[in-house]
Amino acid sequence: MITVNFCGAELEEFIVLSCFLFDLTIISSQYSSILTLSAAYHNQGCYRDKDKILTFLSYQRPGIFFSAIKRMRFTTSVQNKIAALLVIASIISGISTYAAFTETPPFGNDPNTVIWLLNLDLVLALMLVALIARRIVGLWSGRKRGIAGSHLHVRLVYIFSILAAVPAIVMTIFSAYFFHFGVQTWFSERVQTAVNEAQAVAEAYLKEHTQVIRADTLAMAYDLGRQAHIFIANDEALDKVLKTQSILRNLSEAIVIDEGGRVYARSGLTFSLELENVPLHMLERASTGEVVVMTSASDDRVRALVKLENFVDRYLFVGRLIDPQVLSHLASTKKATEEYLALRDRYSGLQITVTMMFVVVGMLLLACAIWFGLMLARQLVSPITGLIDTADRVRAGDLSARVDEKARLQEFEYLAKAFNRMTKQIQEQQNQLLETNRKLDRRRHFTETVLTGVSSGVLGVDEHGIITVANSSAYNLLSDKNEEMIGKEIASVLPDILELLDIANDRPDKVTQGELILLNSSKDRRIYLVRIAIEDVGDEEAGAILTFDDITDLQSAQRKAAWADVARRIAHEIKNPLTPIQLSAERLKRKYLKQIESDADIFEECTDTIIRHVSDIGRMVNEFSSFARMPEPRLKRENVEKQIRESLFLHKQAHPQINFNVKQYEELFAQMDEQQFRQVLTNLVQNAVDSIEMRAKEKPDLVGEVNVRLARYDEEQLYIIISDNGLGFPVEEDKANLIEPYITHKPKGTGLGLAIVKKIMDDHNGRIILGAPSWLAEKNVELTLDGAVVVLLLPIDSE
CATH class of the missing domain: 3.30.565.10 (Histidine kinase-like ATPase, C-terminal domain)
Structure with missing residues (x-):
């Protein structure tokens, strides 16, 4: 642990220097150099290394900061410009604060200036924190909206913030710890004992002189008071006795005066007593019988004033020479003791103040460091975001999208060039595919136009049994207009055709033909003539072309024509003998019924049966004739x-x-x-x-x-x-x-x-x-x- 010693009243400047060292250590990469110089400075207990430290801090570190700012390429947005100005202003404000604390021109040791600069530091820190908070909120918002690169940006900002915050927190703790134990030596028990003993010695020395001169004054006043009746009328005798008493008591001066300052007797060199007016409050205290002890204006002697007994308005004023340095040291000791005690009483408040100074300036530079981290993260993420956005455009079909190949990192530049080469190649291939598709579309359109004019239904089926082509006649014959057939399996549309397809696949070199009975959309039974031709594509699995013709009406017409011809022939062949048979049966019944005596009822029943059945056959023949020769309707x-x-x-x-x-x-x-x-x-x-x-x-x-x-x-x-x-x-x-x-x-x-x-x-x-x-x-x-x-x-x- 570094032990701090102070030469004289250096506490204030030591605190200032510690704060400034803490500020610059956060954003400096040379922690060991600064701590080594500061430890050497404090361990030697004087200011002989102070110039080295100040030179290092004032010239080396600010140069690094400003060069870093110069290298940083901020965007042209107003927010980044404001942030850059705030960072520069923060660094300048920190240096100015240190200069104000160390009495460096042009600030001097003006408390108001120091307070103003600390407030400025706090305002700048809060403004930077506000800008950082706004940027972080924007990042989180972008992450929730799923903006490209937002997750990586947030992660980098988090990492850089941790890297900036951890050293700052550690330095704050160690600085407060360093300050506490550095200043604690001032208020240790040994120091307090030494101060108290020095104060006690000084007070005892002064008290001894005070008591001696007080005793001599009282004794001298007693002697003069016993002979007051002699000295009241004889000033010369008083003067002579006064001189003798002064010599005997080793007093350098003595004088008898009244309240008005008139001198009645003196001894030795008493001019200083005559020239110095006795303060009125001293006379008032002496008039009460108190021995008043005081020092001279030149601090070279101790004096005492007392009222003489048995005299009317007479005061004895005596003095004794002492070493002026002793009195000066006594005063210095007393003043130093008072200041020490006052400083001890203010130690807690001072510690809080210094800690707050650490926090304010640390927060200021921490905000600067975080902002630099945000800028660095943005520089790293920006090329990636651009690449993702361009990739999304390419995915959406815009193959003309390109990535900006100008990047600060060479790796990103290589990546951008590779991506652009890839998209260019894809675009060229797409153009070729589009041209090929246009040709295929023209051929397909021609084929569809041809198929549209064909009355037969045509279906194209691939090797998996999926319908790929269907003309309008196929929809009319096999499905509703609103029912889409393309993309469906042939088995789901025409399950009865699978048997014919299997036969066709067994002999792909021939056209397979068969009849298929289906129910149309009106649930009418229809008969279709189906022809299946297998596509010839070598050894690979191939699809098939199916054609459908509705032959229901054709077959019905053929059957009707055939039956009509049969009916006409039957009617012609049967109708000719029916009339003679019926007439003959009626004639037999009419002529022979009355002549037959036996079984007449049987004869009648037989003739009636012949006549009835002939009528039925006639009616049937008439229907045959009607069916065979249906006349054109007259509407x-x-x-x-x-x-x-x-x-x-x-x-x-x-x-x-x-x-x-x-x-x-x-x-x-x-x-x-x-x-x-x-x-x-x-x-x-x-x-x-x-x-x-x-x-x-x-x-x-x-x-x-x-x-x-x-x-x-x-x-x-x-x-x-x-x-x-x-x-x-x-x-x-x-x-x-x-x-x-x-x-x-x-x-x-x-x-x-x-x-x-x-x-x-x-x-x-x-x-x-x-x-x-x-x-x-x-x-x-x-x-x-x-x-x-x-x-x-x-x-x-x-x-």
Whole structure:
């Protein structure tokens, strides 16, 4: 531990020098040099090394600081300029504070100047702290917002702040500790004992002289007082005795005076007593009988004043010469003792004051150090932040972004150049890819244009079974317009096609063809002709091109044409012998029924059977003829509700046990062939009647009911709903097959009724729907019957 010794009254300057050493040690890298010089200075106990220390501090360290500031490249922002000015002002203020404490011109030892400079230090420190706090808050805010480089910036600031704060705190503690134990030697028990003993010796010496002269004065005054009656009238005798007493008592001077200062007797060299006026308060004290002891104005003798007894207004004033240096040392000792005691009483306050000085100046320079750390961290993070921001721009697609290659550190410059070379290469490659994509887009657009004009549906499937291409016809044939097929697996869109795909993959050099039955968006059964061609890409896995053609209508037309030809041939071959057979049977019945005596009823029954079956065969032939030679409809504007009621009238008459109901919401008209439309209604209502009768055989108490509902579908179409409570449609049968020719589930049906209805509705630009479509719920249509439901759609004639 360094022991501090002081020469004379050096405490104040020692404190100042310690503070300044502490200030500069925080931001200096030469701690050992400063501490070595300061220890040498204090250990020698005098100021002979003071010039070296001051020279080192005043010239070496400020030079380093200002050169560092000169090298630091502050940004052009106002905040950084203010901070730079504050840092410079802080350093200047610290040096000025030290100069004021050490009485260095131009400040001198002016307390007001020192206080003003300390306040300035505090204000500068607080301003720097405010700027630092604002910068740190900005950093934390940027970190919360996720700004590029903010985490690294905060971490560097944290590290630099710790590096700056730890030495400052350690130096503050050790400086306070150093000051405490350095000054403690002044107030040690040995020093206090020496001061007290010196004060006691001085007081004893002065007290001894005071008591001796007091005793001599009292004895001399007693002797003179006993002979007062002699000396009152004889001044010469008094003068003679006074001289004798002065010589006997070794008094250098003696005089008898009154209160006015008149001299009645003197001895020896008494001119000084006559020339010096006795203070009035001394005379007042002496008049009370007190022996007043005092020193002369020149501090070379001790004097005493006492009032003479048995005299009227007489005072004895005597003096004795003493060594002036003794009195001077006594006064110095007393003054030093008083100052020492006062300093001891103020030690706690002084320690707090010095500690606060350490804290203020330390905080000032600590703020400077932290600001330098912030600037250094910013210089380190700024290139990284720029690199991250540029990388984000590149990631967003701006390949023209470049990093500033001018950096203070060569490593950052190399990194920036490498990054710029990389982005330039990526940009060139992207431009090449964009050009290639533009060519591919032009080819794809041409292909899509070609595919758009193709009536067949076309799908492109990759090696993983994902749909990559789909033309508009494919959407029309296979999916809803709003349902996206591209990107989906072919298995999820067309699961029934996987078998054909497996066959096609087994023979990639040939085109695979097959039929596929699907339900379209309207739940109608459709037949598609599928062709699959596998792409040839060598040994790698390849995709496939699928084409779809809806051949439902084509097959239906082919079947109808074939059945129409068959029906025409059958009708032609059968119709010719039917008439002779029927006429012959009627003639036999008419001519021979009355002549036959035995088994006449059997004869009649046989002829009736022939006639009945011939009629049935004739009716069947007529249906064949109607189906084979359906005439072109002659359209004209008709009231739809009127046609419905006229058709139902005949059925009501023929089937009174069945309830026929018609619901109409408005009067609607349509272009139609009256005879053909009645045939449509007749066929559908007859099917409903047959279904009710078949169910009535199973349920005798059944009350048959047929409801017909007419309403508007939209602005262009109307719909007719025919529902019954019969057996309904066969569950196991596809409803689309029911409209095919010669498909029936009735015992005596021909299978041509619904086919004829379908043909007539097609000729009228209408549709027939077997079963209740989903849009009936949207129209708030409630079907109360549990049998079959048939819906007809016709265009409305609004004229």
